[in-house]
Amino acid sequence: MSSPTVRHMKTLFRIEWTLFHRIKSNYVFVVLVPAMLLFTMRSVQTRLPLREHGIEAGPLMVSTATGVLLIFSLYSSVTGLYVARREELVLKRLRTGEVADPVILAGGASMYVAICVTQIVVVVAALSVMFGAMPRQPLAAAAGLLTGIALMTAMAATTAALCRTVESVLVATLPAIFVLPMISGVYIPREVLPDALGEALLFAPLSSTIDLMRSGWTGELTAPETLTRTALATAWTALFAWVATRRFRWEPRT
Template sequence: MSWFRYAKGQFGLSWKVFWRNRRSTFIGFLLPVLLNLVIAAPLRNQEIGGVNAAGYVAVGLLGLALVTSFVNLLGSVVARREELVLKRLRGTECPPSAVFAGQLGVGAVVVLIQALVLGGVAVGWFGAPLPADPGLLLLTLLGGYLLFSVLAVALSGLTPSAETAPLVATPVLVLCMFGAGVFTPVSALPGWLHGPSSALPLSPVVRGLRTAWFGREFGAESWVGGPLPELDLLHGWASAAPSLLLVAAWLAAAAALSRRFLRWEPRRG
């Protein structure tokens, strides 16, 4: 019970800090929602792979919300380390896992709210269908969130200060935003980018989310191609299995990096 009490305390503190910080509120919550209105809304009457193009982009932006959560968590962990908060907490009875559980819990709740907003707009305004497989959708979303959260903790150890955190986080955000098929099919990218694009950590998450939402096998869709074949629940899981395995591999690598590089005290010298 004490573990949950400590985690709850960290959650409450992180929740207040998140909403009081304008930068974290904009990047971590508003950015995917605004991009949905600016980029997805004009595509309401178009299709990609036989599905509503605006809904297709909206689901991609749900994946992008995981990366914006990564940006906020990275900056938050580095700032708390440099302000000696992590050092002081480690010297108390608060378990190290509870220190991060509270922060990760806040990010998870924010992502869930974003999922409801983006999904509600996609279905209610864009005319997209309801998720074909909510279970697969939630599993993919959870796996992607854990991946980017653990990756943020790992990269915090390589980030010298809170001022340099954007220099570490921004390239990850930009690469995932424009290379993982968030706004457009990967087939629309130059041919030499197809391989590197599929290796990005967000790429399997976006593919899995779209398969779960629309019940089709994504990866080969294009703006000019025909509809993708529809999948039943069993074949939907089979189609998403490679993406889930790739997410698991990325998560294992991020966990190994976090054990190796996480720092509890500021860098000196």
Template structure:
């Protein structure tokens, strides 16, 4: 798809202004993703367990609210107001519209993920063991959840109903890490939970930042080289979910309100 960077940047800046004018959306985009860092103040300072819990929660919140929910709500709003229909009659291409709506939330989530590093270090955590894996997890997460937002928009009738239609994805992403951390859960269910997008996101953080080998690990045991092989499975899972989400979004994209 042909995409004009200048035109996309202009549209993204316009969407960012609209985002900052909406107080609730601004709280979702900036304030809520940073709140999990307060978990670093509880328990033992410098504890890998506390750090992994705080950063994985930050990852989930940053992905679900600035990216998934905000992109979903903005796209549905623009569609219902016929903004998208009017803009498509001009020079603006579909790919530019999609990218410009997603970029503000993506920038917010990636910015929060980067800010988390110096803040966590100030609270006693170590620097990421493999920052490349950490960044890869963040990038795939925002792309995947943006695509899921556009897919969800296809069967969301209004911005108000997005509160309901977004729940399946939010629950799938949120409960994956929870199920893999429950020791009493049957192995079959825990194994299935490892293939959820949320669990893959969580493991990318735990491995890439804290060098934790598996969902039950509480101490750093992996060095930079070892993290690559251990992260192969969650990385493949999140890449697969990303392609699934993009494929679903492409097939179901709706540019006009339902009649």
């Protein structure tokens, strides 16, 4: 990155960080809600026939935690952020300066990325200790985290393009919040589903990220499989980024 780009990213990060702390309800949504979901999903997963399918509880909870936090702490939050800043004409004013479009979007999202990564690191570390499951493929886990962050940010920009107002964000994000975890192995491992369905759901947007994170603790993916999952996640990210580039609106509809 060039020096001006870094400077702009830091400035946007500081602005969003300050605004985040002014609204105390942000702590409830970004911290408490994912924690409650994780507790609930732990109860659900204990009722699944995991051992019959050779699934370890520790790595499964690691991938579940990662998926939940990426969707709730990053995707839904960044979608709302983009729409709110557009309605406030912040994005329009930023574009009149020297800041490039990708930097505006990345800089705005950087604060939520930092929060999400911190949450994932803390939760995953705690789960590893609780279940005695140490990482076996750190590179696979790192690839899963990076592709997940990029994918959720691109999805947020695409979803924001569909939203007319901040109030419409809740409706626009519902498909990803409710459907995406169900089809990507976040809530229910694909191994417990019928074989044909499980194989088909491998191509769901977030499935590769979940597989990579779980393999980081189980070591179940071979090198070619890891590269395939990374490429698939990258392809989904590129698709959403392309749609966002064509459809993203920088000012309110008139």
